[in-house]
Amino acid sequence: xxxxxxxxxxxxxxxxxxxxxxxxxxxxxxxxxxxxxxxxxxxxxxxxxxxxxxxxxxxxxxxxxxxxxxxxxxxxxxxxxxxxxxxxxxxxxxxxxxxxxxxxxxxxxxxxxxxxxxxxxxxxxxxxxxxxxxxxxxxxxxxxxxxxxxxxxxxxxxxxxxxxxxxxxxxxxxxxxxxxxxxxxxxxxxxxxxxxxxxxxxxxxxxxxxxxxxxxxxxxxxxxxxxxxxxxxxxxxxxxxxxxxxxxxxxxxxxxxxxxxxxxxxxxxxxxxxxxxxxxxxxxxxxxxxxxxxxxxxxxxxxxxxxxxxxxxxxxxxxxxxxxxxxxxxxxxxxxxxxxxxxxxxxxxxxxxxxxxxxxxxxxxxxxxxxxxxxxxxxxxxxxxxxxxxxxxxxxxxxxxxxxxxxxxxxxxxxxxxxxxxxxxxxxxxxxxxxxxxxxxxxxxxxxxxxxxxxxxxxxxxxxxxxxxxxxxxxxxxxxxxxxxxxxxxxxxxxxxxxxxxxxxxxx
Ligand SMILES: Cc1ncc(COP(=O)(O)O)c(C=O)c1O
Numbered sequence: 001x002x003x004x005x006x007x008x009x010x011x012x013x014x015x016x017x018x019x020x021x022x023x024x025x026x027x028x029x030x031x032x033x034x035x036x037x038x039x040x041x042x043x044x045x046x047x048x049x050x051x052x053x054x055x056x057x058x059x060x061x062x063x064x065x066x067x068x069x070x071x072x073x074x075x076x077x078x079x080x081x082x083x084x085x086x087x088x089x090x091x092x093x094x095x096x097x098x099x100x101x102x103x104x105x106x107x108x109x110x111x112x113x114x115x116x117x118x119x120x121x122x123x124x125x126x127x128x129x130x131x132x133x134x135x136x137x138x139x140x141x142x143x144x145x146x147x148x149x150x151x152x153x154x155x156x157x158x159x160x161x162x163x164x165x166x167x168x169x170x171x172x173x174x175x176x177x178x179x180x181x182x183x184x185x186x187x188x189x190x191x192x193x194x195x196x197x198x199x200x201x202x203x204x205x206x207x208x209x210x211x212x213x214x215x216x217x218x219x220x221x222x223x224x225x226x227x228x229x230x231x232x233x234x235x236x237x238x239x240x241x242x243x244x245x246x247x248x249x250x251x252x253x254x255x256x257x258x259x260x261x262x263x264x265x266x267x268x269x270x271x272x273x274x275x276x277x278x279x280x281x282x283x284x285x286x287x288x289x290x291x292x293x294x295x296x297x298x299x300x301x302x303x304x305x306x307x308x309x310x311x312x313x314x315x316x317x318x319x320x321x322x323x324x325x326x327x328x329x330x331x332x333x334x335x336x337x338x339x340x341x342x343x344x345x346x347x348x349x350x351x352x353x354x355x356x357x358x359x360x361x362x363x364x365x366x367x368x369x370x371x372x373x374x375x376x377x378x379x380x381x382x383x384x385x386x387x388x389x390x391x392x393x394x395x396x397x398x399x400x401x402x403x404x405x406x407x408x409x410x411x412x413x414x415x416x417x418x419x420x421x422x423x424x425x426x427x428x429x430x431x432x433x434x435x436x437x438x439x440x441x442x443x444x445x446x447x448x449x450x451x452x453x454x455x456x457x458x459x460x461x462x463x464x465x466x467x468x469x470x471x472x473x474x475x476x477x478x479x480x481x482x483x484x485x486x487x488x489x490x491x492x493x494x495x496x497x498x499x500x501x502x503x504x505x506x507x508x
Contacts, residue, residue: 003452004459007420008477009076012069018498020066021056027063054498073479080449081422082369084393084438085180085228087258087280087362088422094349095283095342104341109333113319119337120318123311126344134254134274135267136297141278142307142335146255147182149275149294150222152307153251154190155327156273156298157220159305160249163325170219174243176205178229181428183222183253192219199432203386204233207242214246224253226260228428228438229382230366230390240270249273249302257281258442259363259392262356266297273298283346284339293339309334358443362392365441365450370394372454373439378404378461382433393440395433398461402435405464407471409435412460414482415474419456 039048058066081088099105107116127139143149154173161167173187176197184194197209205223221243226232233239240250252266252274258281266274278284278293285291298306307330308323320334350358367389373379378401381394398409413423427436441450464471475481487493495501 004419004456006477007077007079007418009479010069010072011479012073014066014069014073016498016501017056017058017063017066018054020058020062023057025057025059027058027060076479077417077420077422079417079420079422080445080453082424082439082441082445082450082453083422084230084395084425084440085256085428086286086425087256087277087392087440087442088286089258089280089283089442090444091283091285091342092346092349095345098345099338099342104338114317117317119341120311120320122341122344123334123337124313124318126340126347127311129344129347130276130295130297133262133265134276134297135265136274137300138303138306138310139295139297140306140310140335141293141295141337141340142329142331142333143275143294143296144331144335145279145292146180146253146275146277146294147186148330149277149296150180150182150251150253151186151189152294152296152327152330153220153222153273153275153298154186154192155307155330156296156302156305157192157249157251158190159325159327160302161219163305166247170217170248172213172215172217173219174210174213174221174248176223176227177432178205178227178231179222180224180228180253180255183224187220187222199383201385203229203231203383204235207235207238210239210242214242214248216247218243218246218248220249220251222251222253224255226256226391226393228256228393229395229433230256230259230393230438231383231386231388232260232391237269244270244272251275255280256392258440259359259366261359262352263359267299273302278339278343282343284342291336291339293336293343359392361443362441363389365443365445366390366392366394368447369439369441369450369454372451373457376454376458376461377401382436392442393438395427395436395438397433398435398437401461401464405468405471407464407468409437411471411474412437412457412464415460415463415471416456417475418477419459421453421456 104119107119113120123141130139131137143152158167161170171193172195173192174195174197175183177199184196187194195213197205200206221239225236243250249272250270252271254266254274254276257276274297276295278295279286279291304325306323306326307328308326309320310323312319312321373396374381378398380397380400382397398412402408409426417423425438427433427438460471492504495504
C-alpha cells in the first residue's frame with residue numbers, strides 16, 4: 001500500500017443553526033442611537049410580515065465555527081474525481097473571481113437593460129461562440145442543466161408541430177437504450193410516446209430497428225454521441241437523415257462534447273438542435289440544477305419557439321426581448337447568467353486551438369487509463385465486442401471480480417473514498433452492463449492523479465480478495481458510513497428547510 005494516502009474526515013456532531021439559537025444572542029450590536037424606521041412607512045402593505053421572521057439568534061464566532069465545521073465535513077476531501085459522463089474538469093479560479101465581482105454578483109434581473117450592458121454583451125458573444133462550435137443559429141442559457149435543456153427541446157418540438165397542425169399525429173420520440181435517461185424522460189414529460197431502440201452486438205444502436213420504427217408519427221430523435229460508455233456512433237449522419245426524411249426533428253445531446261470539441265459540428269451532422277452543458281464542458285462547476293447551465297441551440301427554423309427572453313444586439317446596445325411565439329420560461333428570468341460569464345472566460349482563454357488540444361488530451365488520457373485498467377485482473381471493458389477506441393471515457397465492468405469476491409461495484413466506490421477518491425461514477429439507470437464503472441479523466445487531471453486513482457482501485461480490488469469484509473463495510477474514514485439511499489424515496493424522513501423539519505418531526 002506504499003504511495004497510497006489515507007484520508008480521515010473531520011466528524012462534528014453539529015447541531016442545526018436553528019438549534020444553536022438563544023434569545024437575545026447577537027452577532028453584531030450597532031452603536032446607539034440607531035434610527036427606528038417604521039417598515040409600514042416604506043414598504044407596500046403586501047410585503048409586510050404579520051409575524052417576526054424565525055431567524056436564529058447566534059453570535060458571530062459561533063456562526064463562523066458552525067459553517068467551518070459543515071464545510072470541513074462536506075469539503076474536507078476535495079479528492080480526485082474522475083466521475084465519468086460529468087467531465088469533472090478543473091474550475092479555474094479566474095472564472096470564479098469574475099463571477100463574484102460586485103458588478104456581476106449584485107445584479108438583479110429586473111434591472112433595466114441599460115444597466116446590464118456588460119453582462120448582456122457576454123451572453124451575446126458566448127451565444128456567437130457556441131453557434132461557431134455547433135453551426136446552430138441561436139442559443140439560450142435559461143435551462144438549469146443538461147436535462148432541463150433536453151426538456152427545452154421536447155417543448156420546442158411540441159410547439160413546432162402544434163403550429164404545423166401535426167402534433168396529434170407526431171407522437172413518437174425515438175431514443176436509444178444507452179442514451180442518457182433525460183432524453184426519454186423529458187420527451188415523456190412533454191407528453192410524447194418514447195420508443196427506445198436496442199444495442200446490437202457491435203455496441204451500436206440498431207439502424208435497422210430505427211428504420212423499422214420511423215414513420216409519419218415520428219416527432220424527434222434525441223440522442224447523445226459519444227454515449228455514456230464512450231462509444232461514438234459513426235452512423236450518426238444516417239440516423240439523423242432517416243428521421244428527417246420522415247419529417248421528424250433531430251436533437252443532439254452534446255453533454256459528452258469533451259472528446260470531440262472543435263472536431264465536429266452538430267449542424268453538419270444534420271441536427272436541428274443541440275445542447276451543451278456549461279457545467280461540464282466549459283469549465284463551470286458541476287451542480288445539478290444549482291450553478292448548472294444547459295445551453296440550448298437550434299436552427300433558424302426552430303428559433304421562433306425558443307423560450308424568452310432572448311438577448312439581442314441592436315444599434316442602441318444589447319436588449320432582452322420576449323419571444324411571444326416561444327414556449328415560455330423553462331426557468332426564471334434568463335437563467336444562471338453568471339455561469340455564462342465563467343464559461344465565456346474559459347472558452348476565451350482556451351481559444352479554438354486550445355479546445356481541440358483539450359479534446360485530444362481527454363481522449364489520450366482515457367486511452368491511457370483504459371490500458372492500465374484492463375491490465376487489472378477482474379476488470380473488463382463494457383461491450384467487449386466493440387473493439388474500436390472509446391473516446392473521452394470508457395465504461396468498464398467488475399462482473400468477474402464480483403463473482404470472485406461476492407462484492408459489488410458500489411463497495412469499491414465506498415472503499416476508494418477512504419483514500420481521498422471521490423465516489424466514482426458507475427452508470428446511469430437502468431444498468432445495461434453488470435457491475436459497471438465509468439471513469440473520465442478529461443484534460444485537466446495530471447498523470448500523477450490518474451495513476452494514483454488507478455493505484456487506489458488496484459489496491460481495493462486486491463483487498464476485496466484478501467479482506468472482503470473491510471471493503472463491504474467501507475467507507476471507514478468518512479463523515480457518514482454507508483448511506484441508505486432508500487431513505488430518499490421516503491419524503492417523510494427528510495426535510496430541506498427548518499420549517500419542513502419541524503413539521504415532519506411534529507414540532508411545528
Ligand atoms: C449524456 C448526458 N445527457 C444529459 C445529462 C444531464 O445533465 P444534467 O445533470 O446537467 O441535468 C448528462 C449528465 O450527466 C449526460 O451525461
